[in-house]
Amino acid sequence: MNDLANLLKRLIFTSVHCYSFRGQADDPLTPKIIHTYAIVYVTAGKGLMKMNGHAAQVKPGDLFFLQPEMMVEGYSDSTDPIQYSLIVFSCMQLSRQREGWSVKRPIFPLKGKMEGVDDLAAVEGLIQQLFELNRQARVQESHTIHYNLSKLLLLxxxxxxxxxxxxxxxxxxxxxxxxxxxxxxxxxxxxxxxxFSPNHFTKIFKHQMGTTPTEYLMKQRITKAKQLLVSSMKAKRVAEQVGYKDEHYFSRVFKKAEGVAPTLYIKNKCHRIAALYYGLDDHLITLGYKPVAALSYTDRVSSTYTIPRLNAYSQQSSMLQGGHTNYDKLLRTKPDLMLTSDRLERDELLNQIAPTAVLKHSNKYGQTLEQLAGLLGREQQAAAWISSYGERTEKLKERMKACLGEQSVYFIRVSQNFYRVYGRKNQTGSLFYDDLGLTLPDRFPAHEWALDIQLNELPLFNSQHIFLMADPTKGSKKRLQQLLQSEEWQSLDAVRRHHVYDASDLFFKALGPSGRMWAMNYAALKLGIIE
Structure with missing residues (x-):
């Protein structure tokens, strides 16, 4: 209890709002992502609530605690609609560090439906007081509101x-x-x-859940099957994983539910696809799809170069922001399938929105495209692009050899926290050193994908050409000026010969097929081997 009290002492409430809701018969609560903390107290009626896919019955006196990033959905009973009180609040927790005080999101030991509250009358009394204080909306009452909310949380x-x-x-x-x-x-x-008796149980279950127990179990199995199918697992193995011993019976059940056999599900049913990693929207467009949502990098670069084909699609897609969960936007786009990368941490909540395929990242051109084409049944389109790109690389390599001979180059990125020189084991490295046949400076460690360096280390990586990118923050711009004005920078061969080129969004464009083709041609243009 002392630990809980200490947690509450260090809470700073930034907002508290109280609402009363009266549901309609069979009124559905469409899936929503909660962005704040919330306490739900059911005052009347019945219904069903799902939190991150876990269902719970709802009846008078029930108490729920919802945390940020939870997905909530449900519906009211047809004969006795639900009524509930809702307290929505935002808060931060003070935390003492060696460097001083900081704030962080608090972690409450509460989640979902609560049971075993010793004094429900006290809980109800505190909720009523919070509603009354919130209704008065006087500034002087804010301290009392925060105090009562703390008491409620402690209880x-x-x-x-x-x-x-x-x-x-x-x-x-x-x-x-x-x-x-x-x-x-x-x-x-x-x-x-x-x-209950089997007949009574089935009747009650259907009344509360809107489906029979058998149908509910089948839906759970089909939902899991779709998630496994997008992982490229064979249908026979999927059948075993979701509880069907007979693959053919599983196929019939799946086809009845989805309209297609499991082996054709992705190719025939997954038309609305969301791309949740940079460049995957470009992969979809190359294969003939129009992504319904895509991850934008425009806020991570100082400027962008236009590729008409990609820009036309980006204007029609819902653009997602990097570093954000984007759950609400994804829910609104209603995707059949979502694509992400094994470079990102797994997010199990995504599978509550739609089946999510995790693609293995590769810097080598065409490998991710082949992987995705195999999943979607677009091998012919992938082969055409790979052939076209391969022919272009060979032509540019020949021109490079004939016009310039062996040339050294590196890609440097300026952030507010670092100067980073990229090596071979990333998308720009694969583009420069594999596709175009350029070389790294001799002293760059071959096993490093990138090095964070200081200005005095610049002369160690002297090269004939430099591609320069700066992040779009004030700190990055300041560090860029320090770089450009430094003696070390001015002493480099590439700088003295005016062989420094704006890389802007090349770093991100090189992650997708069309972007990579553009980046290769752009680099060849800057190097002077094409006009």
């Missing part, structure tokens, strides 16, 4: 446990079904767990 944290630890009846059955849907579960077995 919830000190005496309650998440419902999944103390489930009974139907909720125990739902939790069991969600965890064991791949097993051969019988309605009679589930009914016994809930304490």
């Amino acid at each position: 919830m944290m000190g005496t309650s446990k998440p419902a999944e630890q103390q489930t009974v009846g139907m909720e125990q059955v739902l939790a069991y079904m969600n965890e064991n849907y791949t097993k051969d579960l019988q309605v009679s077995q589930l009914a016994e767990m809930a304490g």
